[in-house]
Amino acid sequence: MPATADTSLHRWLTTARWMLHAPRRRWRRVVRHGLLPFFHVHRQAEIEGDGRLDVAAGVCIGRSARLVVGDGHRLSLARGVWIGDDCELFAAPEVRIGSRTSLQSRSQILGQVSMGSGCVCAANLYVSSGSHRFFDEPHLPVRVQDRRAAARPSFANSRAVSIGDDCWIGINVVILPGVTIGRGCVVGANSVVRSDAPPYSVIGGAPASVLKTRLNFAPPSRIEAREDLHIPYFYSGFQQLGVSEDADDTCARERGGWVAGDRFCLALDVRPADVVDLEIDATHAGTIEHGARIFKVARGRNRLSIPAAPGHWNLLEFNWSYGGGDAAREGALVVLCAAVRTQRTTGTTP
Known part of the structure; x- marks a missing residue:
């Protein structure tokens, strides 16, 4: 090195x-x-x-x-x-x-x-x-x-x-x-x-x-960026280390959450019929795509209710795009929390 x-x-x-x-x-x-x-x-x-x-x-x-x-x-x-x-x-x-x-x-x-x-x-x-x-x-x-x-x-x-x-x-x-x-x-x-x-x-x-x-990888139904034990479930696409050999390797949050890239992935205990409530903070308006759907993101704090479309290993993949230029790219989106909301159906017993 x-x-x-x-x-x-x-x-x-x-x-x-x-x-x-x-x-x-x-x-x-x-x-x-x-x-x-x-x-x-x-x-x-x-x-x-x-x-x-x-x-x-x-x-x-x-x-x-x-x-x-x-x-x-x-x-x-x-x-x-x-x-x-x-x-x-x-x-x-x-x-x-x-x-x-x-x-x-x-x-x-x-x-x-x-x-x-x-x-x-x-x-x-x-x-x-x-x-x-x-x-x-x-x-x-x-x-x-x-x-x-x-x-x-x-x-x-x-x-x-x-x-x-x-x-x-x-x-x-x-x-x-x-x-x-x-x-x-x-x-x-x-x-x-x-x-x-x-x-x-x-x-x-x-x-x-x-x-x-290494550990019992068991995604929970709710993850929060402030919890160190939840780091594995902010699965990919997040800035969880310093960006140079001189940086401190401790996991440092920004604006209370994990900085996300253009593509990021979460691990949750989720089923296809569930909804994921995603709490984010954006410096620019943009969109988040998941599955076949696109959701608008306003500047500032947002809470999006997104129908789950789990993929390989039940992971949830998201694509983020925004109106800021390259100079505003880093840190444009921070993910604070994600929680699964089960969509329950009711009916009468025959």
Whole structure:
């Protein structure tokens, strides 16, 4: 990890050396992606492709790291992300890395991968959403089968990989296509993960299996931001850590709640017929989308009654959009409380 002694001046000098190594090509990438005020990149790192690259403040990119974003694809690195030496990130179509997540040396993140905030990943991590075809026509070479499969209109060889917030992944771990690793999981060294891991599981082995749990993940019917024991149930998309290596890692609320991003997720004891009462504080008017419905949000405190549409592991996913510009993006929405209201039906006994 970067030392606390790294100053902003040192980062500027390092970035300048990176650009001077190949000035014309690298300057075009800096201008295209708006990187100059924000990132710390080693002079031997490479950023390739004409796709969309979103880089937030405090991102560090190590020696000989390679970031590839092809045309029409997207790579997003949130605040304080640390990419170690010799890492490769290849977005096809999208790779998203959450704030304060670190990837140590020689890790590879390939394809369609989402990794949450605050994850700690040891060296030689391999995550890919794609694999080779070898059973379609087994008499043919693998490369021929790959090419034929890719040419078919219905072919989809990428199965998205999702890794939740606050995960610790050991050295030499392989995570296979289609896997979802829940929030708070610990993955033991040398594991091969080929199936989903529930939130707060400790898994290990080849293939990996659940060995024990970090805590009893049992979503309640009501959660409040002021309660530390409810932190796991503000499941994802919230700023629950500082945003730089110099920040205090204690969980600090803002305006009495958790700052939410454009996409956030809550874990509640909910059923499809229930209603969720969501208490929020917004600095700008906007909308929240859940399921197939859109709800208007006024500036200031709001209480929204939202019919529940639970998804995987009974989680509730929300999308937030607002009228403020990029300068007002951070801290625009704070979630204070969420409670389940059961819709009971009454009738007569025959």
